[in-house]
Amino acid sequence: MAANGGDANGVSSALEAKELKTEIHSNDSPKTLLKNDALYEYMLNTMVYPRENEFMRELRLITKKHTYGFMSSPPEEGQLLSLLLKVIGAKDTIEVGAFTGCSVLATALALPDDGRVVAIDVSREYFDLGLPVIKKAGVAHKVDFREGPAMPILDELFADEANEGRFDFAFVDADKGSYVEYHERLLRLVRAGGVLAYDNTLWGGSVALEDDSALTESDQDIRRSVMAFNAMIAADPRVEAVQLPVADGVTLCRRIA
Template structure:
């Protein structure tokens, strides 16, 4: 359930191209993308990592420690929306993040986007994982298993909304389970 390795390689390259130093990650799971980001950003870089499940994070924590990058990570055990709202309470945080990666509850992607677009600087990138939802976004609804229909509809709605958002330029990349990279333009 982690980010796909090919998506991770592209993400690392984008982090390098941005000279990213301050990032945020919504949905950490066992920390593969978090470790990748921590390895890519400079020694004094910072990552705010938000996930309600610390037990999953602790599975990957030994690898983060072994890599010597734990000092870059501020893990916050919480649902993400209240944390993002708290960060936004301080207007000096707006436009200060270089990069954000989202791999969390798909029905909240737009809610995350509305907050992250304020936090990421102009020219910064917000990346959303799982935007192809196992290819199910391309299937007729009747062919999608019943338990996956709600997530499919959330993903379709998000993909449509993000493609119409004039605040960003997007690249929809069909690697892993689909990643939408958004570059903030205003």
């Protein structure tokens, strides 16, 4: 038996035990694919929390109180983004799905002073919750928030020739059913050699469940979208890709040409 009460089959057994319509994500469960809670705690306590930026921590705790706080990326993911952005020397980035701004703040803190993150979300209300912390952290000047559905905003960006290949990095963490279409647009906006990162690409481990598993209709839809996206990326010759079992699954793509 694993520490979370499941067995070697992890998610599958936990879902079956609860029978019908178990939600993949909720505020009651940590956003990690590590199905051993003690191991996840170990990781948080030894590496993640001791190195957590004070403003990232403040925003994480504010976000945690939100009804949809579970949508936020966990702190180890913010640290991954931060390190990655610094390794590739990113200056201009795009984020699709900002929510309260945890990953936007991680990005803005990692960018140079003249760097910019174009952060897109349908809801300004969510973003406004985190904005005071972003301001307090002294990085608000690096954040270009755009309110609205991402697709037309990406199209608008692309309509300006100057934006073709202008971005070094993109982080996608919004409606999973649109990931394939976001990928097409972002491949034109991110430069060759730049990185596209996609969140939730293992969707709570549900990608490994049987098709008829007892999930909510919404989770079934997302699971199908994520699986279609993963199959597309695996066969896409335009990118070099790696699937990381970090957080809820992160797919990193380096644009080849």
